[in-house]
Amino acid sequence: MAGNPAPFAPYEWMIAWRYLRARRAEGGVSVMTWISLIGITLAVFALIATLAVRSGFRSEFVGTILGANAHVTVYSAARVTETGRRDRTIPDYAEMAKRIAAVPGVLHAAPVVRGQVMISSANRSSGAEVHGISAADLARLPGIVDGDGDYGDLSRYDDGIAIGAGIARELGVTAGDRVKLISPNGVRTPMGTSPRVKSYPVVYVFSAGRYDIDRTRIYMPFAEAQSYFNREGVADELQLRVADPEAVDRLAPAIQAAAGENALVWTWRDASGGFLRALEVEDNVMFVILSILVLIATMNIVSGLIMLVKNKGRDIGILRTIGLGEGAILRVFFICGAATGVTGTICGVILGSLFAIYIDPIFSFVNYVMGGGVWDPAIRGIYALPAELHLADVLKAVALSLGLSFVVTIFPARRAARLNPVEALRYE
Template sequence: MATTPAPFAPFEWKIAWRYLRARRAEGGVSVMTWISLIGITLAVFALVSTLAVREGLRSDIVQTMLGANAHMDVHYRRDLQAEIPKDHLIRDYDDLSARLADMAGVEDVAPLVRAQVMGSYQGRNMPVDVYGITLDDLRDYPMIAEAEDSWGDLARFGEGVAIGGALARQLGIGVGDRLKLVSPDGARTPMGRSVRVSAYEVVYVFTSGQGFVDQSRLYMPLSEAQSFFNREGAVDQVDLRLSDPLRAEALILPVLETAGDRAYLYTWRDRAGGMIRALKMQDNAIFIVLAILVLIAALNIVSGLIMLVKNKGRDIGILRTIGLTQGAVLRVFFICGASVGTAGTVFGVILGVIFALNIDSVYAFVDWASGSGVRDLEANGFIFPSAIITASDVLSSVALSMGLSWLITYFPARRAARLNPVEALRYE
């Protein structure tokens, strides 16, 4: 008793391979096969490389946002209804900092005094956002300690203050000059609080690349800030830098449990929520547009298969006559289309990964071709983000391309399987 061959038997692969490499004179569609292959390859290449650049841009933006800021801020609530009224100041910050520093996932802890004052120099006045911090903690902020451009010596931080480059330009002040700070929150007197005025030498000027930091921020030694703002023995907040900022939400509850009942938190996502949402919307739009591009490229496979089915009508009739089932014929033509889609996907992923890994060479070529330096191009609005390949992006690209290719291949293959052998051989 004869047995039915298993699906995707070797002879089905041999027939499909013969059809794929057949010349047009033999009834094949090798030109359409190549067009389909190249189209899928370029579409997947565009998808993978764009997703890599998108991920690199996201990483660059996050690093820019976090380079001069904490990943998480710990604050205390006021409790004026308690038996002993309590303000918002953190007076046990040494003990709190030690407990937080021992937590898994916490890389650095920095107690801060924060306040807003007026900065004045030779008749020019600007609002200033003051951060009281120790030198060791300030060195942990790379966009400050290792700024794009800097003047002065950060090692002299204990002798003066460090200010943003844009703020220094607006005030017309430089390293060695003395900046006057005016705070309305001075000492208490019978007539109310007095205005407090002090002058500090500017020992370090930095350009972090973040406009809002460079335009308003001033760093002052923690002990001096505590004295100037009446925070003796206390701080306004404790800043945390995490080993993985993207997992900040996972640490919220453990940090709150460690910090106590009066604690509440702000994460970097709370501060940059609008930017994160905008990036997410941009990601979705990019993926949809590129998915349409892949679909258009995959439609070439349908065109090629329809032509192949038409040219191979006589062959289909003969194969059906000698005993091939409809399922076997369907699988033969499905293999033809799916092979093109799979090969194009593989080649596209390889090209996309090569592009992402050599993004610096691509930028160097653009630099050479344009005849301008990268800094000049960036000044004119060009962006040169890094490229980061992630497994999720590659897998989503592969799934999209192969899914579309295999899905649309089914319909012309099904048409070939339903071809009546009598009709196919009637005029032969």
């Protein structure tokens, strides 16, 4: 006597396929199948698109932070001078920078002078922050010297200043023009401190990819900044770049030890930690909400299968009578529901992946239809909506969709398997 056929035998797939192709009299089943398919497709598409945009936004935001800013900043603790003034400058910045640069994992340590100014040209003016840094140290900032919108001659940096593209647009200036910098803490005279006004040529215009940086930052040669801000012989801070910015917290104790007990260490995570934590919370909430959307979409499979079981009651009774067991019936209807979930998931993955890959032309089209201004960099901080498609995000969405589809399919399939063939055929 032949043994029982293996689970998911070809005849089970054949029966399930015939049930999925509902006839005109069973149009309700076909409609519910299509509703389930479209719902799962849209839910998976939304989940993958959201995960891709989330990954792209975080990567773009962190990339601009690490490309244009210091990974670690070292300050000096406040000390009281002989005149009673609180001073936080670093007089031995060269020796401190040398000690810190010797720490394993630290790539470079640059002394910096910082100050607030008013920058003006013709009848336009704007507030800005000056970073006094040497040409060699500026060349180590990839977000400043390797930006897409940079122009000018950085080799002439020692003869002028470099300004952000946002400042250049605000003032209507370009490389080669002259601008005036006005500092309230200027020349010291017997009558007090008078504002310092000095004209500089713009030799370089950079675009760091961050609206707030491009709109407010100016780079000035270190020695000139010392003179301009009355910092002769001192620096305001040391800006460090490390080999592994993601592991910067592990380097902080060694940097602190090299800098000395009167130094204060501030990492890029400390500076942007609040935003990154808020972004992480938002990511988790969005994933939960979209997971519920996927669950709602998969619940349509239950409705379609219940209708299918009701319409196929006579068929189930006949199949049980000719020898099919409960397991075979369960698998037939499980295949019907799972096929809808798998097809919807595949379509959703394709749509979501295409959205992430072609987000730029899609977003440009949306911006054109809406008349422009859809994405405001002054609010978002970056200039465009980014998206990065990661395999882990796609697999997460696929696992969630297929897992829910398979789970919700079991209950109506079990109902079909437990249908009493006598009751199913009593009135036939």
